[in-house]
Amino acid sequence: MNNLDFQKNIKYEFKNANYLEKALTHSSFVQEKNERCGKDNERLEFLGDAFFDAIISEELFKKLTKVPEGKLTKLRASIVCEKSLAEQGKKLNVGKFLKMGKGEEHMGGRDRDSIIADAMEAIMAAIFLDGGFDEAKNFVLRTFEETIEDAVSGKLTKDYKTELQESLQTNGDVKICYQIDKEEGPDHNKTFYVSLFVDGRQIGEGAGKSKKEAEQSAAKYALESGGDKCILKE
Known part of the structure; x- marks a missing residue:
């Protein structure tokens, strides 16, 4: 062109x-x-x-x-x-x-x-x-x-990973791990599936067209389902 x-x-x-x-x-x-x-x-x-x-x-x-x-x-x-x-x-x-x-x-x-x-x-x-x-x-x-x-104005997509990390670490350090469970689709159009673990306990899962997107999805799930609150209560 x-x-x-x-x-x-x-x-x-x-x-x-x-x-x-x-x-x-x-x-x-x-x-x-x-x-x-x-x-x-x-x-x-x-x-x-x-x-x-x-x-x-x-x-x-x-x-x-x-x-x-x-x-x-x-x-x-x-x-x-x-x-x-x-x-x-x-x-x-x-x-x-x-x-x-x-x-x-x-x-x-x-x-x-x-x-x-x-x-x-x-x-x-x-x-x-x-x-x-x-x-x-x-x-x-x-x-x-x-x-x-x-x-x-706060309209952009929130950084759920950072928000989750800040929530979980209010009472000290915790081990946060995002694990890729599987990948589907051709290289130019993959979907990634991720599980989120905190101190060895799964509190979220997500999917996305990139690893980062899938991790954000898992963090969002954990926040909206109250998974972070369950960890803090323990």
């Missing part, structure tokens, strides 16, 4: 199109072409991750002047994560513009959250290198405006 169309999607026009081309090149494409390391977007992803974290941190710091550090950290984590990056990346049709190996594409790579999220961070870095920090910041705040507002 024409990268000019993608530039319209992100509302930024590159002076040096090579930055964007690299940001949209997955490592599998480079590997299949037997080209040298460094032509994919992994280094840009590293740089973009740092800018994304800093920009969101500053925005939350300015918006929430009376919120303590711990709460700010949790809010930032709900925005600076694979899920929110992938959601916005899909809205921008990032997957359609990615250059990737045929094998990865056949495995559903164009729709894979982790690949789209990494590409989004690479795009942030590409914009920074091409137009400077203010342009990168404008892109992030414009793209994640709704996500930021949802986080500030």
